[in-house]
Amino acid sequence: MNKMHTLCFNWVPKAALVACVALGLAACDRPTPVERDAATYNVVHVEDANKDIGTYVIPQDTAIVNEPNADEIFYGKRLLNETKRLLPDNVGASMNCNSCHIAQGKVPLGDPYINSYNFYPKVMPRAGKEVDLEARINGCFLRSMNGKALDRDSREMKAMIAYMKWLSQNVPKDQRVDIENAGAIDESLVPDPVRGEEIYYAQCAACHGDNGEGMKDSRGDIVFPPLWGDESFNIGAGLARTYKAAAFVKYNMPMGIQTVGLWGHGNVLSDQDAVDVSEFFAHKPRPDFPGKENDWPLPSMPKPKDARY
Ligand code: HEC
Numbered sequence: 384m385n386k387m388h389t390l391c392f393n394w395v396p397k398a399a400l401v402a403c404v405a406l407g408l409a410a411c412d413r414p415t416p417v418e419r420d421a422a423t424y425n426v427v428h429v430e431d432a433n434k435d436i437g438t439y440v441i442p443q444d445t446a447i448v449n450e451p452n453a454d455e456i457f458y459g460k461r462l463l464n465e466t467k468r469l470l471p472d473n474v475g476a477s478m479n480c481n482s483c484h485i486a487q488g489k490v491p492l493g494d495p496y497i498n499s500y501n502f503y504p505k506v507m508p509r510a511g512k513e514v515d516l517e518a519r520i521n522g523c524f525l526r527s528m529n530g531k532a533l534d535r536d537s538r539e540m541k542a543m544i545a546y547m548k549w550l551s552q553n554v555p556k557d558q559r560v561d562i563e564n565a566g567a568i569d570e571s572l573v574p575d576p577v578r579g580e581e582i583y584y585a586q587c588a589a590c591h592g593d594n595g596e597g598m599k600d601s602r603g604d605i606v607f608p609p610l611w612g613d614e615s616f617n618i619g620a621g622l623a624r625t626y627k628a629a630a631f632v633k634y635n636m637p638m639g640i641q642t643v644g645l646w647g648h649g650n651v652l653s654d655q656d657a658v659d660v661s662e663f664f665a666h667k668p669r670p671d672f673p674g675k676e677n678d679w680p681l682p683s684m685p686k687p688k689d690a691r692y
Pocket residue numbers: 463466478479480481482483484494495496498499500502519520523524527528543564565616620621622
């Protein structure tokens with residue numbers, strides 16, 4: 384496993400050779416068997432998701448030093464971790480990007496950035512048009528961070544994208560890592576906010592506070608991000624929607640508790656629990672989102688049923 388930071392391939396002689404030529408990766412001249420563990424995923428063609436053409440191993444941050452633009456990637460990583468402190472003019476909420484993109488965007492079902500560099504530009508129903516990665520990032524600045532857009536050509540924007548590109552580990556544009564951004568949730572369940580409130584105080588309030596305000600340390604840095612109120616994400620954010628929030632909560636919260644599998648993926652909450660608690664906190668008071676009337680402009684890409692406006 385000493386090649387943790389590189390993209391290597393299973394030992395299938397012909398396929399490996401073809402894949403190596405196709406990918407042009409120097410690391411593949413001596414293919415080594417890779418153990419498929421929790422941090423290892425298939426690389427598949429976008430067109431044919433069943434065709435396994437290689438193995439992606441989540442890279443270690445220590446490998447960043449080997450990159451020619453290491454300083455830029457490290458800066459991007461810092462910005463994603465400490466967004467509020469480093470970009471106060473652009474961040475209104477007490478939130479960092481990685482408050483929702485768990486473990487620096489490296490965890491399946493925790494809004495990972497692993498495929499982001501390759502997935503954009505893409506058409507987003509909410510925008511009703513094609514959106515590139517800069518615009519997608521600014522979508523999170525405006526909504527999830529309740530802040531202001533970053534200049535598209537700024538050093539900061541470029542650095543964040545450099546981190547995401549590094550995380551994609553040279554997976555070619557027409558291929559993707561076979562992991563999901565969010566887990567499945569049964570959207571036919573009817574939310575019960577009263578039950579949700581009970582779950583909140585039993586499972587969430589210890590960290591996120593009795594009034595959803597989260598917690599800061601003595602320097603004012605975020606320890607636990609707020610779930611509602613003036614310092615939380617605004618009504619235009621994905622997490623302000625019950626089922627979107629439930630899909631996040633079920634597979635990532637309560638943080639640090641799991642019985643099986645990855646960090647947070649221990650299914651502590653049932654689908655119903657996640658839907659109920661999400662209905663409760665998502666509908667608590669939070670900032671408005673100016674411009675919300677422009678969302679979902681196309682009848683061919685209608686509003687989801689949990690849209691708030
Ligand atoms: C309050 C939670 C939250 C915060 C804070 C947040 N995001 Fe997001 N972000 C999301 C959600 C939810 C999605 C949609 C994920 C999905 O289901 O595809 C998303 C999507 C994205 C995507 C597209 C992912 C993909 O591959 O499709 C990028 C890139 C992104 N966010 C970057 C950022 C950046 C940069 C910041 C900080 C400026 C940020 N986000 C802050 C919740 C958040």
